[in-house]
Amino acid sequence: MEHYGGRRTKAEQDAATVEIGYALCSAAFAAAVVFGAVAGPALLFDLPRTAELLLVRAGEIVAPVLFFARVVSVLLRFRQPGGLREPGGLSQPGSQPSQPGRTSPDS
Structure with missing residues (x-):
């Protein structure tokens, strides 16, 4: 999605x-x-009434906040260039991690 203002491809x-x-x-x-x-x-x-009320209200507050935060974080990560990465964290196919003791493919 590099081109802004243009039409998106089907993919x-x-x-x-x-x-x-x-x-x-x-x-x-x-x-x-x-x-x-x-x-x-x-x-x-069977908890005391105050404890029941407190736990249910806390769940009613935390769950929607988590829902919103998760949706926003996933969509922002998708929108960023390079946001879709391989499971190993490598953004380029064929790129290798720079770790000591590893050799590059052209050495």
């Missing part, structure tokens, strides 16, 4: 659609897990 549109879907699904999963971890004890165990 760029598809990549953006997939990235948005990934951002939303991973954010929903993370928010559900955090809500369950924070509010779960209040829903499973």
